Amino acid sequence: MDVFYKSKMSIFYEMEDTQLILGDSFKILTKMKPESVDMIFADPPYFLSNDGFTCQGGKMVSVNKGSWDKLSENGTGIEEKHKFNRRWIRLCRRVLKPNSTIWISGTLHNIYSIGMALEQEGFKIINNITWQKTNPPPNLACRCFTHSTETILWAKKNEKEARHVFNYHKMKEMNNGRQMKDVWTGALTKMSEKTEGKHPTQKPEYLLEKIVLASTEEGQIILDPFCGSGTTGVEAVRFGRKFVGIDVNEEYLEISRKRLEKAVNGR
Numbered sequence: 001m002d003v004f005y006k007s008k009m010s011i012f013y014e015m016e017d018t019q020l021i022l023g024d025s026f027k028i029l030t031k032m033k034p035e036s037v038d039m040i041f042a043d044p045p046y047f048l049s050n051d052g053f054t055c056q057g058g059k060m061v062s063v064n065k066g067s068w069d070k071l072s073e074n075g076t077g078i079e080e081k082h083k084f085n086r087r088w089i090r091l092c093r094r095v096l097k098p099n100s101t102i103w104i105s106g107t108l109h110n111i112y113s114i115g116m117a118l119e120q121e122g123f124k125i126i127n128n129i130t131w132q133k134t135n136p137p138p139n140l141a142c143r144c145f146t147h148s149t150e151t152i153l154w155a156k157k158n159e160k161e162a163r164h165v166f167n168y169h170k171m172k173e174m175n176n177g178r179q180m181k182d183v184w185t186g187a188l189t190k191m192s193e194k195t196e197g198k199h200p201t202q203k204p205e206y207l208l209e210k211i212v213l214a215s216t217e218e219g220q221i222i223l224d225p226f227c228g229s230g231t232t233g234v235e236a237v238r239f240g241r242k243f244v245g246i247d248v249n250e251e252y253l254e255i256s257r258k259r260l261e262k263a264v265n266g267r
Contacts, residue, residue, distance in 0.1 A: 001221060001242055003036040003095075012250070013257045015264065017242040018233065020253050025225040025246045029091035037095045037244070038220035039165075040102040041211055041232045043201060044088065046110045047081055081110065085117040092225065093121055093157065101126065101156045101164045101215050105203065111151045123155040126164070131207065132185040152207075154215070165215050174210070184210065196262075197255035199229035208235040216241055230256025237263040 001019060009031065012022040021028055092102055102123065104114050118125060129152040136148040156164045171180040189204040208231050216222060218240040224232040227245030229252055236243035237260060247253050 001244065003032050003221060003223075003244060005031055005033060012253045013260070015260075018237060018260060018264075019244050020227070020230075020233075020256055020260075021244065021246045022248070022250055022253055023246065024248055025088060026091065028246050029088070029095060029225060032095045034094055035097045036221070037223045038097055038100050039212075039216045040092050040096060040100070040223045040225065041105075041208065042088075042092070042102065042225055043105045043203060043228065044085070044110070044114075044226050046107050046201070078113075082113045082117065085110070085113050086121060088225065089114075089117045089123070090121045092223075093123065095223065096157060098157060098159055098162045099164055101154060103152055103154050103211050103215070105131075105150060105152045107147070107150050111153065115153055118153065118155045122158050124158040125153055125155045127154040127182050128152075129154060130183045132183055134185060134187050136188070152211075165217060167214055167217075170213050171210070174213070180210075193231075194229075196258040197229065197251070199252055199255060202229045203231050205231055205235060208232050209239075212236055212239055212241060227256055228252050230259045234259050234263045 001017065009028070010022045011019060013020040089102075089104075096102065102118075104111075104118070106114050115125065131150045131152060133148050133150070136146055139146045156162060172178065174180065184207065186204060186206055189202045193205055194202065212222065212232075212235045219242065221242045221244065222232060222236045223244045223246075225246045227233060227247045228249075230245060233243040233245050233256060243260075245253075245256055247256070
């Protein structure tokens, strides 16, 4: 795929129409050619790693996910988080083609900053998708309602002549002949999708299947700047799209590699 300027890229894994890049997304995005990508899905850090606890599999476990999910000790909290979001969204806008769109997943801890950053950086929000989880972990503190939803914002470049891809009839077909609504209900990621290794925020494949089929055509290039365990890539490969995934964690890219190879082989 001809999406990078000629430079020393840290390509972790490459096969036909698929690349996994190891490194800092901010640095790598600046090396990509402007207007070279057809769609972006991003699941950025939620900044939830605050030394608290949650319930997982009936056990109390730490909410800490890794250094990538923490604000710096010298940061100013809200201001630092919003600056981070505006910066990576600005870089993503640069590499998106005029008719392209971006999907961003988040929780209440981050999604309001994401929404504001999108508008500030020249995007127009198309939909606010609510992912309703049928089996969320219980709330241990019992001081608020159980957190059972995440938000996925879908936005396009705010350009007058831009006409984004929306495969309306495919979405209607997937929804038993009815218009698909902006509330998607389903379970958390199945264990059968985690056989290659564990990622703390891995998204279920059915979510990315809808996103890929709704907003891209076969042969188009999908970018995930925080690709983690590679669910975006799995669905891109499965449905004949090209994929570029970036992550700073080599362990997660190894999970992505194994999953992508399985997808290519139809397993």
